[in-house]
Amino acid sequence: MNVDLNELTGRAGEWMKGAGPQSDIVISSRIRLARNIAEFPFIRRCTATDRAAIDKAVRDRLAEVPQLTDLAYMRVDELSDVDRHFLAERQLISRELVEAEGARSVAIDANERLSLMINEEDHLRIQVMKSGFDLVAAWDQINEVDDLLESKLTYAFHDKLGYLTACPTNVGTGMRVSVMLHLPALVITQQIEKVFRSLQKINLAVRGLYGEGSQAMGDFYQISNQITLGRSEIELRNQVHDVVPMIIDYERRARDFLLKQxxxxxxxxxxxxxxxxxxxxxxxxxxxxxxxxxxxxxxxxxxxxxxxxxxxxxxxxxxxxxxxxxxxxxxxxxxxxxxxxxxxxxxxxxxxxxxxxxxx
Structure with missing residues (x-):
């Protein structure tokens, strides 16, 4: 399915809706899976021909999955610079995909909840995003999509290590669980650094609005797991899921304090x-x-x-x-x-x- 990017400017994407549980503080819940196709080298070793073949292989397999045929497929390398950054601002593609070279694409659903990035750091990055604090629903959807794709593609997988990825920190489940929060009161009351230190002790990363390498803007922070090896998908989901309510509580208390004092x-x-x-x-x-x-x-x-x-x-x-x-x-x-x-x-x-x- 083709998509007119100009049409997207007139509507709110999933993370902008201000809906979902705890949406006054939690902007969105996102789960991303990194996958590679067994018969191709990792992206950094790929030739231009390899990249084009990977892109075609994924697109052809998507056409064979009835549940995914309605996705809008776009060749990112054929888009203008403004359009690439436009998709990144909507959280549909990463900054890495914007700046990468060669054949690369993205497939998105009409609600902007599902995004498949082809030829980013890995051959395939599957992303599901939900408004508000809704990691369980995000996991259910991405698990189903991953199973559908794995029925058509042979993933690079090791019996002991799990899914093989370009970055060693993603080896295992290849899973990144993240929740974007708006924490202005913790910033004003100067408690935000204390929260960050506590999160780092339990191997959770804190990043800015646009993920790895980005700075916090507008008091938006993404909390995510750092390690995937040796843990199951459910354990990783629960690690983030269990700590977010405590951060929400800290932010609410800080807001109450500011109102009272x-x-x-x-x-x-x-x-x-x-x-x-x-x-x-x-x-x-x-x-x-x-x-x-x-x-x-x-x-x-x-x-x-x-x-x-x-x-x-x-x-x-x-x-x-x-x-x-x-x-x-x-x-x-x-x-x-x-x-x-x-x-x-x-x-x-x-x-x-x-x-x-x-x-x-």
């Missing part, structure tokens, strides 16, 4: 952030993320009633560089993006304020 200062911080977003004439992506983080917390705490969480989540994505250029319909340099971003925010927030006034 510093409500005036907190309200001022949130109001200032909202005011800048509504009136700025030029604004960077980094500042926008920072200010939207404060506003998102304000919505959750009932201090702002013009907006929904889904609105804020949408703005987090729509104000990213590639999305802005897709919405504008043409390329923009840095200064142009900063002006366009401010214009988009003013128009969007003004319309929401007007809609709220009309309802009252």
């Amino acid at each position: 510093n409500q005036q200062d907190l309200h001022d911080k949130i109001s200032r952030a909202y005011g800048i977003l509504r009136t700025a004439q030029t604004i960077s992506s980094e500042e926008t993320m920072h200010l939207l983080s404060s506003v998102r917390m304000g919505v959750n705490l009932g201090l702002i009633d013009d907006l929904l969480i889904a609105d804020i989540n949408k703005l987090f994505v729509d104000t990213q560089p590639a999305h802005l250029q897709k919405l504008r319909g043409g390329p923009l340099d840095t200064a142009g993006r900063n002006s366009e971003r401010a214009l988009y925010l003013r128009r969007y927030l003004s319309q929401k304020e007007k809609d709220g006034a009309d309802q009252n």
Whole structure:
């Protein structure tokens, strides 16, 4: 199935919906599986011919699985730079796939919950994403998809080691379990580093919005497992699943503390952030993320009633560089993006304020 990327700009992807369990704090739950096809060398040793053959092999096998024939298949190497970054901003492909070389593709479902990346670090990366804290449902879906693909493809597998992957840390299950959380109160109360240290002691990694190598923006953090070898898929899922409720509890307590002890200062911080977003004439992506983080917390705490969480989540994505250029319909340099971003925010927030006034 073909897909018009311009159509995606007008709708919210799975992680932007603001739905699902604990969605005030948990943005999304994601599980990713790394797989390689036995008859080909690892990507780093592949020739251009090998990469093209892998891409064709996966696409041909997908066509043989009735449950997966509705996926939209795109050759990433044939997309423009803006379109590649657009998919990455929606969490549908990784930064690595954006910057890789040679034949490479992605297959996504209409709801943007399932994504299959071909020729990233491994031959195949299967990803399932759910809104909110929903790792059990994510595991159920990805396990089914993996079984369907394994019935058509011969994976590189070792009886003792498990699934063989390009990176040694993925050998075994090839599984990465991650939950994206919004933790502004822990940042404000300076407790976030203590939480990070505790997570590192139990071999959980903390990364930014776009995964490995990315910085935290807008107080978004991804918590994920670091090691897969010697553990089952269920053990890895449960390791992350069991610790996230404690982080949610810490964040809720921090928010309660701020409301009780510093409500005036907190309200001022949130109001200032909202005011800048509504009136700025030029604004960077980094500042926008920072200010939207404060506003998102304000919505959750009932201090702002013009907006929904889904609105804020949408703005987090729509104000990213590639999305802005897709919405504008043409390329923009840095200064142009900063002006366009401010214009988009003013128009969007003004319309929401007007809609709220009309309802009252």
